Amino acid sequence: MTSNHQPIGIFDSGVGGLTVLREFDRALPNESVLYFGDTARLPYGTRTASEITDFVRDILDWMADHGVKMALMACNTSSALALDRVRAEYDFPILGLIFPGARAAVKAGQRIGVISTPATAKSGAYGDAMREINPGVEVWEVGCPQFVPIVEGNRIQDASTIATAREYLEPLIDHNIDTLVYGCTHYPHLAEVIRPIVGDRVTLIDPAAHLVRATTRELDLLGLRATNPRQATQFYVSGVPSQFAELSSRWLGFRPQVQRVAFPGMVDAHADRPLVNAEE
């Protein structure tokens, strides 16, 4: 039987999911979290739906073995391409970002831009979800292949990042958008670059906050809210733990202890520490 003190699993390909964790920690301070970043296999956004679905199954199987009571896909690409396929395969609820983000966007405006990974843009998941809620909205989805490598490579402050961001955003500005959705969880880390380009008249939507609201409702509905104080968040990655610890400390405000997980069959190319066995 599921107990309300089991942890919630939150995963992304890398540090993008920290933008979800930040909202989560504010709203649900008693919940314990198992955070997983699939850093050995990022970026997800240039992969196929079947690759992404396989990766997501690896992660959810591992989370199931670690007794999560719920999982959050803190990754739009997984939410767009894998959530519908895998949801019924697990006996805990799995929540994604697309519908919470789409609902918030159609409430905010009529001419909506979505910036995302190429895979999410190609799927059309945000546009489909928004038009399902309100057939009257106009939606433009733009794939931004350089943004995730910029964030993961710690190059946000580089001068060239502004030029890259302009290239992605100008077509949306030309469409006179009133609302812009961060359709990838890495992108709120680029807010200091994106906001000045789009200006103050455009409403920025971060689906993370809306996913966390949906999570709160789901926990209440199922009677699964934790009541005792949480345990410290546990961080795991598939790549190099020290790299994730270094990069994430900027947003977490502390340097986390990070452990490495290798899934069966995964190439062991980046190890700098002993493995935490995925079957543990």
Ligand code: DGL
């Ligand atoms: N942060 C993820 C997303 O929201 C994945 C980015 C990537 O690995 O390409 O889509």
